Amino acid sequence: MSERSQSHSTVDPPAPSPTVVTIPPGATYAAGFLDRKAQEALRDTVREIVARAPFYRPCMPKTGKPFSVVMSNCGPLGWVSDRDGYRYQARHPQTGEPWPAMPEILLDAWRRLAAYPHPPEACLINFYDETARLGLHVDQDETDFEAPVVSLSLGDTAVFRIGGDTRKAPTRSIKLKSGDAIVLGGPARRAFHGVDRILPGSSDLLKSGRLNLTMRRVTRPE
Ligand code: MD6
Ligand code: FE
Numbered sequence: 001m002s003e004r005s006q007s008h009s010t011v012d013p014p015a016p017s018p019t020v021v022t023i024p025p026g027a028t029y030a031a032g033f034l035d036r037k038a039q040e041a042l043r044d045t046v047r048e049i050v051a052r053a054p055f056y057r058p059c060m061p062k063t064g065k066p067f068s069v070v071m072s073n074c075g076p077l078g079w080v081s082d083r084d085g086y087r088y089q090a091r092h093p094q095t096g097e098p099w100p101a102m103p104e105i106l107l108d109a110w111r112r113l114a115a116y117p118h119p120p121e122a123c124l125i126n127f128y129d130e131t132a133r134l135g136l137h138v139d140q141d142e143t144d145f146e147a148p149v150v151s152l153s154l155g156d157t158a159v160f161r162i163g164g165d166t167r168k169a170p171t172r173s174i175k176l177k178s179g180d181a182i183v184l185g186g187p188a189r190r191a192f193h194g195v196d197r198i199l200p201g202s203s204d205l206l207k208s209g210r211l212n213l214t215m216r217r218v219t220r221p222e
Helices: 003-007 036-052 104-113 186-190
Strands: 027-030 070-074 078-082 085-089 122-128 134-137 149-155 157-162 172-176 181-184 193-199 210-216
Touching (some): 036 070, 070 078, 078 122, 104 181, 104 210
Antiparallel strands (some): 078 085, 134 193, 149 210, 157 172, 157 193
């Protein structure tokens, strides 16, 4: 600062505070990525998927503590968690059936958002009731970290928290609304993130609660 400005004692009035969302490098937040019609189409597609691959309640490895979120998947692989650990597998843990195919609506979202030349292999479908949450974690059960994870939200707003590459790094929160997309790629691919809470009654797309769909590339393409 120059001598001149230091000696100047007046200060500017505070600026009106805009909504500023700072996210780590490699993360892309696409607010309103899906319009209402696209949200309804995706909601209906998820209903068809879960009619064949019902939501189940995963539990923590070793402790067996149940998740507050229930899960299903579509695509050639699905992410599961039980007492034996976290992993991807081709079949539903309860029905033993292969996961339903990845619908075109999701493949299309991946093509528009992922900037990655191969299709996703898994889409994890999380359902949150009004009290569900998801602790801070890193998605690291994949072998291909070159590919981003693409996330789509439907229904009630989530207070999503995202930080850095250690649990202690500072975090910030983003309200993920119905139709919003967030992509974690590049350095943000390994960023800690989670869902602090759901804001009940914030959307009328679903009867209640929130769906989150995360598309992933699991294996390295040949
Ligand atoms: C959720 N999302 O929004 C949880 N993971 O319900 C995630 O865990 C997530 O949004 C990887 C990339 C983007 C995500
Ligand atoms: Fe995640």
